[in-house]
Amino acid sequence: MENNTDNNSSNSPLLPFRVGMGYDVHKLVEGRDLILGGIKIDNDRGLLGHSDADVLIHAISDALLGAANMRDIGYHFPDTSDATLNMDSKIILRKVVDLIATKGYMVGNIDATVCAEHPKLNPHIPAMQECLAKVMGCDADAVSIKATTTEHLGFTGREEGISAYAVAMIIRK
Structure with a gap:
């Protein structure tokens, strides 16, 4: 295989699958869903951000974009744009799936972890899986979501914010 330093070159071969990793964090504040x-999710505080601040969707979006070598969500959906102000992150995710499709890829599977002390997220995971699968156009079994705490350590442990990690595999159509 020829070594090509231009990652966006049309001469680069499309691999049958690729993997990307994403991470996001947002601060918890009063007055936000x-x-x-x-x-x-019913909670006394929500996440602060330019959009709806859905850290899980943002991490998944970054993982998908990374797998396709298409930069990150901040590049495609800047937090300085009026068009993205208070945007529903499901719209971002749908557009990301459409973006990776322009390079011949679709979602293979997602493995994500949300770090939060409170609220307890396990009861909400099946609904999240169904929602995300519908947005991405894949089977719910392809969307793994786990929840953990940081054992009261760091900003998450002090309940100052919530973070999420995601790994995505995209496959060639």
């Missing part, structure tokens, strides 16, 4: 995995 808590949206995670595309669903509203």
Whole structure:
């Protein structure tokens, strides 16, 4: 295989699958809804951000974009744009899936972890999986979501914010 330093060159071969990793974090504040995995979760605080601040969707979006070598969500959906102000992150995710499709890829599977001390997220995971699968056009079994705490350590442990990690495999159509 020829070594090509131009990652966006049309001469680069499309691999049958690629993997990307994403991470996001947002601060918890009063007066905002808590949206995670595309669903509203009853909580006294929500996440602060330019959009709806859904850290799970943002991490997944970055993982998908990274797998396709298409930069990150900040590049495609800048937090300085009026068009993205208060945007539903499900719209971002749908557009990301459309973007990776322009390079001949679709979602293979997602493995994500949300780090939060409170609220307990396990009861909400099936609804998140169904929601995200519908947005991405894949089977819910292809969307793994786990929840953990940081054992009261760091900003997450002090309940100052929530973070999420995601790994995505994209496959050639």
